[in-house]
Amino acid sequence: xxxxxxxxxxxxxxxxxxxxxxxxxxxxxxxxxxxxxxxxxxxxxxxxxxxxxxxxxxxxxxxxxxxxxxxxxxxxxxxxxxxxxxxxxxxxxxxxxxxxxxxxxxxxxxxxxxxxxxxxxxxxxxxxxxxxxxxxxxxxxxxxxxxxxxxxxxxxxxxxxxxxxxxxxxxxxx
Numbered sequence: 320x321x322x323x324x325x326x327x328x329x330x331x332x333x334x335x336x337x338x339x340x341x342x343x344x345x346x347x348x349x350x351x352x353x354x355x356x357x358x359x360x361x362x363x364x365x366x367x368x369x370x371x372x373x374x375x376x377x378x379x380x381x382x383x384x385x386x387x388x389x390x391x392x393x394x395x396x397x398x399x400x401x402x403x404x405x406x407x408x409x410x411x412x413x414x415x416x417x418x419x420x421x422x423x424x425x426x427x428x429x430x431x432x433x434x435x436x437x438x439x440x441x442x443x444x445x446x447x448x449x450x451x452x453x454x455x456x457x458x459x460x461x462x463x464x465x466x467x468x469x470x471x472x473x474x475x476x477x478x479x480x481x482x483x484x485x486x487x488x489x490x491x492x493x
Contacts (some may be wrong), residue, residue, distance in 0.1 A: 345437045
């Protein structure tokens with residue numbers, strides 16, 4: 320067997336191993352790093368006020384919407400790991416090994432998300448429209464403090480063209 324054939328076979332084997340590592344049961348690189356605290360069966364914390372089915376959006380969201388009609392939203396309670404969306408979608412990083420980097424990214428405005436057990440990613444956003452816009456909410460600090468932890472999030476889910484988000488109420492500064 321030639322050296323080129325052996326090298327090509329090695330490259331193919333390395334690529335196959337990389338793909339197998341990257342894609343587990345929905346979560347990228349599932350064995351690379353575990354969450355810092357909590358599990359999908361026993362979350363470390365719970366956050367967000369439970370939204371009502373008949374009024375899933377806050378009054379400030381209703382007031383800021385076009386003609387008082389925000390997009391469809393549904394109340395949810397979802398368990399997942401708080402992630403730095405940019406690093407997860409770019410290089411697959413999450414969990415305790417990525418906690419410090421994820422905290423830095425979140426502090427500096429990178430998007431924060433919830434990674435569920437099936438590998439779904441939801442953007443996490445303060446729900447109250449005007450307070451969020453004016454910097455009067457504390458959800459980002461909660462996300463920084465709980466980066467890489469598995470938590471239960473209560474909020475309003477919205478989806479547009481397969482882009483999923485959970486809007487979290489109850490983090491207005493007092």
